[in-house]
Amino acid sequence: MSDNEADVMSVLDLVAHERQARDRGWWSRLERCYTPEATIRTSWFDGTAVEYIEVSKRVFDHTPSTHRLGLPVIDVNGTRAIAEVPVTIEMRGAFRGVETDLVAYLRMLHRVERGAGGWWLAAGRVGRDLRPRHDDLRRPRHCPDAGSGRPSGHAAVLSHVELVDD
Structure with missing residues (x-):
């Protein structure tokens, strides 16, 4: 395996484990996915990764969701990478007292950096897929x-x- 292929696999592993940790409430594992100054912008949040994790902890029990990841495209350039990941989010909630399932389709763009000990998420942005x-x-x-x-x-x-x- 070439160095570039190994880097692509490492970034893929990071992206998959970040979503798994968020969906399962594994907060310490989630914290380890980000650089100290990482930022995240989604449809419901815009701030630092530290703040994102804190808000995620508060809403975890009453807004459960599952993120299903599609095949990502990962481009590595030296110590930096971009990962574009198609995502399907499945949520269950109530609307006017009726249990409802909501499915959202989007693309997550991750800016990834290699530092001491491996690859880390430096920024995450969401782009809508259905327009x-x-x-x-x-x-x-x-x-x-x-x-x-x-x-x-x-x-x-x-x-x-x-x-x-x-």
């Missing part, structure tokens, strides 16, 4: 079978309309 390609798909459409109710949740998400509990 309409045409403007007419952004507007909610009326579904004749849905009666006179408001647009579906899917249409509301596409049009960036906030769903409010009436």
